[in-house]
Amino acid sequence: MTRPSGFIRNNPVAAVLIGLCPAAAVTGRVIDALWMSLGLVFVLVLTRVSEAILRGLNKAPSGQRPSRPEPLRHTQSSQSLTAGWLGRLFLASCFTASFEVILQAFAPDESASLGIYVSLIAINCIVLDRVSEQRALGAPKATGTEILRALQDSIAVGAGFAVSLMVISLVREVLGAGTITLFPVGSFGGTVVVGNVSLEPARALIYTGGGFLCLGYLAGVARLLGHVRRREREQSRPEAGPV
């Protein structure tokens, strides 16, 4: 069993460059990024785990069951492909709607601030990408290992998304507004004011263009670090002469 790579090596935002819409749109405040990440993890984990559990209940027509389960898009007929996607999107939208209702109930201000981006989690590129990696509809019932693996992978990808959003939103909010907006806890009002920057912040970073700028630098730094690490590994490897 391989370790899930979604956190660093295949980080959805910084390495694979998917899910960029929320990464540019809701990273103006740290709290927005936090809730958005939470919503994505919630939807992704529940969709994939419930999909893995429910899969076995669907009895495939005899003869169509693939002997070796492959990713959905390669093996299935168009009919079961459609059915599979419909089922998955149905699950994803159910959980997204649940999250939206929860958000409206417990954090109404945040719900207003995130706006349409909460509903859009259902068709978020990351959700679609990870869900499409799962096995075909007619595959045999998922084993415990598979469910565990789906859970691990979802959490890794979700955490990767969350960390990217945190980094972008921290840079944008600190430099662009001079504040860090968090939860109000006890006597702490929820907003950290960053001394001198808050007097005349670089407001250009709060605009969506500033979001894309930070996004580009995050992806660039990620590539740079990956490049450096790869080169070091190649240099440390002993020279393999012609045999």
Place this chain on the structure above:
Amino acid sequence: MLVVSPAPHVGGLSSTRRLNWSVACCLLPAAAWGVFLFGVPALSVLGVALGASLAAELLAALAWRRVTLADGSAAVTGLLVGMLMPPGVPLYVPAVASAFAIIIVKQSFGGLGRNWMNPALGGVVFALFSWANAMNSWLPARGVAAGTGVLPPLNALRAALTGAKSAHRGALAVLGASSYPWSAADGRVVAWINTHILSLAGWSLPGGVFDMLVGNIPGRIGDVSVPLLFLGAAYLLGRRVIRWQVPVTYLVTFCVAAQIFGGLPMGCGWGTGGALFQLFSGSLVLGAFFMATDPVTSPLTGTGKLLYGMCLGVLSFFLRYFGSGGDGVPLAIVLGNCVVPVIDRFAQPRVGSPGKAAAG
């Protein structure tokens, strides 16, 4: 002195280094005029912009191990950033704008020659979006009494025209009616011309003509003196450092559009835009000759340059008349930079079709 060098044996201003330094020298008269008008604050803004630009270039040189300080491009960028700042701006604005220009706009994309946006304009637009209030801190020009009015003519005209949609006789008349503080020298010169020359024909000039022509007006440090900018540009054009296509089509398109349609948003008829006033105010001339012609971020072929100039003229017109404020030139050129690759693709001379190849 005998110099032995490999081919090609081409004389003249051809190396990047000499081109950049000659551009910097041609900018100096207009910058010096700004310092003369606004005094020490202008000098410190220019110095901070230049210093930050060179420091950022040095930093980038250390990071990328590619020392490019001597090619003069950082000096031109720093000078242009300083010249596009209002003289009363707090000093962190030119510093950040210069650093942004060099590190983000130029070096991050691979250094000089690989940047798709003019670095100086990128920095200035970043500052415009970030510190809109600081970018509106004007100082009175030398000849005007302090405190009586520090808005540049364009901003003053905009302020005078909000709400009042009545027929008028040109921008200078409007400014005169709203008691815009033209300098005492302007009053004397215009009165002398009116009484001694123009009264014979029954004409008269509105106040402010002399100030506008000479550049004795509040404005950004580098763009107040249009004659000195023209002087520098004439040298560069003569030495073929810059080509005529972009500035000429840019200015002509803008002036034609301004003259025809410029009166409409102010409630006047067609053809009453006052193109000359628009030409002499704001950073149009500075932008057209010194930033739109940037060889890195403008099209390669002659046809492309003509198209690009027209594009910039139209964009500047819309941004100046219908934008949220400012003179529209920096944003127009930055937007124009974005379409340069497309223009280059369409204006490419085609191999094997002589008619089109000649257009390049």
